[in-house]
Amino acid sequence: MEIKVLGSGCANCKKLLEYVQVAVKELAVDASVLYVTDYIEIVKTGIMRTPGLMIDGKIVSYGRVPNSDEVKTFIQNAK
Amino acid sequence: MIKDIFVWLNDQLLKMTWLENAVNWFFRDVIQLDVDSLLYKGITFFFYDVIKIFILLSVLIFLASYVQSFFSPERTRKILSKVKGVWANIIGALLGTVTPFCSCSSIPIFIGFTKAGLPIGVTFSFLISSPLVDLASVILLASIFNWQIALAYVVVGLIIAVIGGSLISLFKMERYVEEFVLARSDEQVIDVNAVEEFTMTRKERVNYSVEQVKEIIKKVWIYVLLGVGIGAFIHGFIPQVWIESILGANNPFSVIIATLVGIPMYADIFGTLPIAEALVLKGVGIGTVLAFMMAVTALSLPSIIMIKKVVKTKLLVMFVGIVTIGIIIVGYLFNAFGSLFM
Numbered sequence: 001m002e003i004k005v006l007g008s009g010c011a012n013c014k015k016l017l018e019y020v021q022v023a024v025k026e027l028a029v030d031a032s033v034l035y036v037t038d039y040i041e042i043v044k045t046g047i048m049r050t051p052g053l054m055i056d057g058k059i060v061s062y063g064r065v066p067n068s069d070e071v072k073t074f075i076q077n078a079k
Numbered sequence: 080m081i082k083d084i085f086v087w088l089n090d091q092l093l094k095m096t097w098l099e100n101a102v103n104w105f106f107r108d109v110i111q112l113d114v115d116s117l118l119y120k121g122i123t124f125f126f127y128d129v130i131k132i133f134i135l136l137s138v139l140i141f142l143a144s145y146v147q148s149f150f151s152p153e154r155t156r157k158i159l160s161k162v163k164g165v166w167a168n169i170i171g172a173l174l175g176t177v178t179p180f181c182s183c184s185s186i187p188i189f190i191g192f193t194k195a196g197l198p199i200g201v202t203f204s205f206l207i208s209s210p211l212v213d214l215a216s217v218i219l220l221a222s223i224f225n226w227q228i229a230l231a232y233v234v235v236g237l238i239i240a241v242i243g244g245s246l247i248s249l250f251k252m253e254r255y256v257e258e259f260v261l262a263r264s265d266e267q268v269i270d271v272n273a274v275e276e277f278t279m280t281r282k283e284r285v286n287y288s289v290e291q292v293k294e295i296i297k298k299v300w301i302y303v304l305l306g307v308g309i310g311a312f313i314h315g316f317i318p319q320v321w322i323e324s325i326l327g328a329n330n331p332f333s334v335i336i337a338t339l340v341g342i343p344m345y346a347d348i349f350g351t352l353p354i355a356e357a358l359v360l361k362g363v364g365i366g367t368v369l370a371f372m373m374a375v376t377a378l379s380l381p382s383i384i385m386i387k388k389v390v391k392t393k394l395l396v397m398f399v400g401i402v403t404i405g406i407i408i409v410g411y412l413f414n415a416f417g418s419l420f421m
Binding site for chain 2: 008039040042043044045046047048049050059061062063064
């Protein structure tokens, strides 16, 4: 599984990255977590508000920080 | 009868005369300050304004955020991709007033709109109206002045946004956008339907609005205090003759001075309102005051630096120039015809 956290380095984006890293560890999924900060790369996915969360090429959340439970659900749904 | 009720509601809820009376009573009867002293005038203005603005701010941001939760830049882009010509500028300017937006997201929005093939002029109409005509600030304007002035402010703000964007299109300013922002022929145009819209439940909208209130207050409280502090200082300590000689009706350059002072300033409209209020009380023309407020909110050094990252100097100068001239014209018009609204 490939998980991308899309964010320009704002506090909210880092928070989401943290949630994702914790969730991946807790759920023990085999996933690579990437933190994408390049504006162009972020915008190309179709979103304009960060932080965004992309799992296996699909945007599952953007423009807000989902809480850690939601993040776990996103990852489980994608398994 | 109905008019009386409306006036009463307006006075109590928006102008909060009850609060003004309470603050005056406290400093006059409890603290026993001299009612004619400058200290009394300054301090009552400060406390009345701070409490009033924070109450209004919380209520208004909640309401505005609730409305905004139905809109998003992604959705705005989808709507704008379907309209052509000056209508796109008009709808862009209108959507700018209700789309949640902060200057920190102006770059992704600029790139996102441009790479999806929207004309530069339409994007600028959106980017001009967004900070200028904000839902909450309009109601706040109504609370300090009146509804006619608030409405007139909205209309002229939108006109500046539409004309500004249209001129940028007319002069084919796409040439002066940085290459990496433009939609290139060798890469795929962003599909405006690529991202799924997540509809919120009512509870999520309420949560979102509460979060917005917290976040915005955390961001702007310092500007509000500063603004009210400056307003109280002007109100209590600066002689009326000084202000009138610089910003009064007899100085033909008053609007230009107010605009040029306002441009580099970075403040929230909530911070500029108390200053505006104090200036009006000191006899400054409504047009001069509105020009100052528009200049502070529409243009600021941080936002100019931000936009510089995605456009070349020529377009940046044109953008700042159009908005500045628009604001100055509006200022003089309001000074000339503003008495119709008071």
